[in-house]
Amino acid sequence: MEWIVGLQALLQATVRMAAPLTFTAVGETYGERAGVINIGLEGLMLIGAVTAYAVAFASGSIWLGVLAAGLAAMVFGVLFGVVTITLGANQIVTGAALNLVGLGLSSFIYRAFFGTVTDRAIQPLETVKTPLLSQIPVLGPVLFEQNLLVYAALLLAPLAAWVLNRTMLGLAIRSVGEHPKATATAGLSVIGLRYGAVAFGALLAGVGGAYLSVAYANQFVENMVAGRGFIALAIVVFGRWSPLGALWASLLFGFTFALQLRLQAANIQIAYQFLQILPYVATIVAMILLRGQSAQPKALGVPYTERA
Amino acid sequence: MSKVSKQIIVVMMVVALLLSGCAGVSAPAAAPAESGAPAATFKVGLVHPSPITDAWSGQAYAAIERMRDELGAEIANVEVGDPAGYEKAFSDFASQGYTLVIGHGFQYQDAAEKVSPDFPNTYFTTVGGFKSTANYAPIDLVPGYMQALYAMGVMAAQVSKTGKAAGFTLENPATKLPLEGFRQGFESVPGHTFSMIVLRDGNDVGAGKEAALQAMADGADILIANANLAGDGVLQAVAEQGGDSVFAIGTIGNQNSKAPKNVLASAPLNIPQALFAVAQSAKDGTFEGGHVRPFTVNDEGVYQFVYNEELADIVTPELKALVDETIAKLKSGEITVEMPQ
Structure with missing residues (x-):
């Protein structure tokens, strides 16, 4: 029975860690399918994380924080659009600038508002057990005993896939x-x-960042996104520019990340450096195995002008 | 789009970039105006990496305030986060006749090594580092911290029911080695094992939390983190999921309040005390350069323990006596903490 408990803890962690990546990668999938690559996800997530935390702290409502985070990131997404879509600037360079702005601005806002505040606690987002379904062995606690944002991430992917593949808007x-x-x-x-x-993608990146600060860590720490924005970027490619692919890729990454932590805790005689690279190696190996028909949008990264 | 609106956007982007720099770039030096005076008065200059409202730099600032109050020192400080400004900050202080210049972090060691030969009448020290010159000696708090955490390991082994403990740390030796001390203390009780989990990023609170939850799922009932802010995630996991069976040891500062029902004790590092000892030696003229100045439990007041009063039924007077006894044996050399290979 002990291994079942262990497996359950591993899978629960998988889903928790995949959620912020899923939000961000699904949003970026939409942007890239429309031909715009935004590598500024890390910056957008940081803006989302600090906004959600500050608003949740001031208002006492986590959900208001999440909403504000989405809107704040969307403002920066639109700004990114002005530079890349309207002015036709290089999308990679602009995205890199967005990362710098996000890192600096989030740290600046946090220091400006919380530099002197000592009690920085916020009410964490509660775990909600789905009736009946959470009773299923192993899978119940993994899928149906999480906080509402995790459910939202799990439902978002199929919904986004349906819109993209089955509706006129998606077409x-x-x-x-x-x-x-x-x-x-x-x-x-x-x-x-x-x-x-692009605005929709930025909004979801903001929500992904909000998840980190208000549903996961219950605090804001400078640079707390810790590279997840770049991982989400890789997940879009790995998921072959499809929302469901992004969900599976996020789950694979979450699983291998949780697994390497577990193996380190279990004191097995493998150097930790090898365990740490496990999620990245797994991603590369999976991409090699799934090679073949390219799914990359043909006009990705190419600015559109009516004369061309 | 018109030329004017394009220009406006360019200006906006520049402003945004400047804002992004604000968090990392320092304010200009706030050193006093008089310059070139010989070191007649005792003057201490502090170079620190973050605002003094921050926990890390705040400790150093508290130390120089104490030097002002108790040693009559004239003090000044400057925040320098940008490596390009390190050397200038050191030579600015030294050229103004400062007796002692403190760099608060091992990242300042190269600047101290380079600048110190030009100013033989000034003493230099950095918190951490392994280089030195005739008038520069970095302080090394690790040996004593390994001993202090050894004692915590001995205590935790008495509390543990599963005999498993897990430590969470980062890649660099200064965070890792103290937990090696804890390992030796915990494993000094036969049948007890300690596993070390190395995290990739000291700001990743989420990864710290997940690492702690995985260690708990693996049966560890004693957790100790020395991993900057990622360590907060570990304590949060213990507070949320630890119940009354998983316990933690706080490090660096007093962390008892972060998980009041689970942190048995904290082992704060009294950096101000160590810096004060160095300032004292600079004032007396007994400052020794040319080698690292190691601190051990024999340096009074640098290593302390704060027991969690809310868990007095678990951390019994007998356990506290065991810690004191272990510290006494470490002081006398009856127990030694090995440096891992």
């Missing part, structure tokens, strides 16, 4: 990323669709 988004000229000929606004996809 329009996919077509702007493949052949913007044709989309424009069909009477759709390339600029509008790209702005929408």
Whole structure:
């Protein structure tokens, strides 16, 4: 029975760690399917994390914090859109700048508002047990005994996949990323669709960051995103630009991350450096195994101008 | 889009970039104006990496305040986070006739090593580091901290029911070695095992929390973290999921209040006391350069224990006596803590 408890702890951790990556990667999938690559996810997540924490601290409501985080990150997403979509600047360079802004601004805001506050505790987001379903052995506690943001992440991926693959809106988004000229000929606004996809992506990155500060760590720490924005970027590619793929890739990453911590705790005689690289090696190996038909949107990273 | 609005956007981007720099870049030196005076008065300069409201730099600032009050020192401090400014900060103080210049962090050691030969009348020290010159000696708090945590390990072994403890640390030796001391203390009781979990990022609270939960799932009932802010995640996991069966030991500062029902005791490091001892030697002229100045439990007041009064039924007077006895044996050399290979 002991190994079942152990497995359960491992899988619970998998889902908890995958949630912020899922939010961010699903959002970025939308942006990239529309042809805009935003590598500034790390910065957006930090802005989300600090906003959620500050608003939750001031208002006492976690949900208000999450909402504010999404909106704050969206503002920066739109700003990113102005520079890359309207002005046609290089998306990679602008994204890199966004990372710097996010890191500096989040630290600045935190120091400005909390530099002198000593009691920084906020009420953590509660775990909600789904009736009946949480009674299922192993899978019950793993999938149905989490906080509401984890449920939201798990439901978001299939919903986003449905919209992208089965609706007119999804078709329009996919077509702007493949052949913007044709989309424009069909009477759709390339600029509008790209702005929408980028803003939506930024909003979800903000929620992903909010998860870290208000649903996970219950505090803000400078640079607390710790590279998850870049991992989400890799997950989009690994998930072959599909929301469900992003969910599976996040879960694989979460699992291997939890596993390496567990193996270190179990004192097995393998150097910790090898265990630490496990999540990254697993990602690379999985990508090699799944090689083949490229799914990358054809117009990814290419600014759209009506004259071209 | 018009030329003007493009210009406005460029200006906005520049402002945003400048804002992003604010958190990392220091304020200019706040050193007193008089310069070139010989070291007639006792003057202490402090170079620190973060604002003095921050826990780490705050300790150093408290130390120089005490030097002012008790040693009559004239004090000044400057925040320098940018490596390009290290050497300038050191030579600024030294050229103004400061008796002692303190760099609060091992990252300042190269600057101290380079600047110190030019100013033979000034003493230099850094908190951490392994280089030295004739008038520069870094202080090394690790040997004594290994001993102090050894004693905590001996105590924790008496509390543990599963005989398993887990430590959480970061890549660098200064955070890792103290837990090696804890390991030796915990494992001095036969049948007890300690496992060390190395985290990748000292700011990743989430990873610290998950690491602690995995260690608990593996049966560890004593946790100790020396991993900067990621350690907060460990204590949070213990506070949320530890119940009345998993316990923790606080490190560096007094962390008892972070998990009041689970932290047995904290082993704060009294850095101000160590710096004060160095300042005392600089004032007396007994400051010795040329080698690292190691601190051990024989240096009074640098290593302390704060027991959690709320857990007095677990941390009994007998256990406290055991800790005192262990410290006494470490002082006399009856017990030695080995440096791991």
